[in-house]
Amino acid sequence: MSARNFRELGNFLRARRESLLPQDVGLPLGERRRTPGLRREEVAQLAKVGTAWYTWLEQGREVKASAGVLLTLADALRMTETECAHLFALSGRMMPQRLPVNEPPLEAALQRMLDDLSFQPAYITNKRWDIVGWNNAACAVFGDYSLLEGDDRNLLSMLFANQAHRELLVDWAEIAPAALAIFRAETAHCVNEAHFATLIDRLNVKSETFRQLWARQEVLSQLTNIKRIHHPIADAMSFEYHSFLLSDGSARRLTVYSPQEVSRDKLQALLPVQRLNNIMRLEKEHK
Known part of the structure; x- marks a missing residue:
């Protein structure tokens, strides 16, 4: 995975974070915010990862995340399936199936x-x-x-x-x-x-x-x-x-x-x- 991939991954995460309001993810609005969107520590709290680790990820550092952590970040940032797939692509990982492969509809x-x-x-x-x-x-x-x-x-x-x-x-x-x-x-x-x-x-x-x-x-x-x-x-x-x-x-x-x-x-x-x-x-x- 190239340095450019890491930068694009960080930019994508930051854009998603800034597009959300606290009430979008069940957090209180609290005091007035100087910048739009969620704070990094709020995303880290929702995804149950370290704030420093998530900050490095947004900064484009060469931080690797497991598939489980990526799915949790996608959930925390309220990503659509398309956005989640893009997150995995930027991370150089194959997006896992959320449901079993070839699960037939109920008869x-x-x-x-x-x-x-x-x-x-x-x-x-x-x-x-x-x-x-x-x-x-x-x-x-x-x-x-x-x-x-x-x-x-x-x-x-x-x-x-x-x-x-x-x-x-x-x-x-x-x-x-x-x-x-x-x-x-x-x-x-x-x-x-x-x-x-x-x-x-x-x-x-x-x-x-x-x-x-x-x-x-x-x-x-x-x-x-x-x-x-x-x-x-x-x-x-x-x-x-x-x-x-x-x-x-x-x-x-x-x-x-x-x-x-x-x-x-x-x-x-x-x-x-x-x-x-x-x-x-x-x-x-x-x-």
């Missing part, structure tokens, strides 16, 4: 099956734990998956890099390490696949807790089948859940949540709200 029959489970939250995940299909009840309880893209719609990413999802889970402290141990056991044969490595690299950068737990090398075969939720509208909810491997050889799993006791009535009350949100989102998309 219509499977989506109908999910929709028929109208009073049971349910979703389908692939072998990387990306959520590839879901029903309205799942969105009502866990949040609208259609608003998430790429790695953000991955169960591990939601556990470790999505604060709202973390706050939803009453027993997060027990669920997170157990889920990670199960993921390690289930995906040991996939360690050399690029999109698995990219996911781990990204979470190692974004979450100190993930990094510590991943280093433990723990494996586990199953979780308890009760999940307790602290829902922002319905408050306390609990579900019994089961996971089934699909018989089509795809390594995809169907996970179904059955509401317990008063949670049934709470779920029924949430469903019309979610349907209305879906209608409003579709209308907004078509404007």
Whole structure:
């Protein structure tokens, strides 16, 4: 990689940083700023990298960044897919797939099956734990998956890099390490696949807790089948859940949540709200 590449990379990062306002990335506006955009230390904080290291990167010094760090910088600077690809090109790296290669769309029959489970939250995940299909009840309880893209719609990413999802889970402290141990056991044969490595690299950068737990090398075969939720509208909810491997050889799993006791009535009350949100989102998309 030439000195010119490093300079162009620094210029591109600076331009993206200066194009953003604090409120664009969830930061308070604070005092009046002498220069436009975010400060370098704010970008470093969002990307969880050192301020000095990020400053060197912007200054065009010969600093090398891993694919995971580049993806985190792209997220911090709210880059589009095109901008992210340009970032990787300037860095002399091949942009990794955000989703598994050749992931087929969910079959219509499977989506109908999910929709028929109208009073049971349910979703389908692939072998990387990306959520590839879901029903309205799942969105009502866990949040609208259609608003998430790429790695953000991955169960591990939601556990470790999505604060709202973390706050939803009453027993997060027990669920997170157990889920990670199960993921390690289930995906040991996939360690050399690029999109698995990219996911781990990204979470190692974004979450100190993930990094510590991943280093433990723990494996586990199953979780308890009760999940307790602290829902922002319905408050306390609990579900019994089961996971089934699909018989089509795809390594995809169907996970179904059955509401317990008063949670049934709470779920029924949430469903019309979610349907209305879906209608409003579709209308907004078509404007």
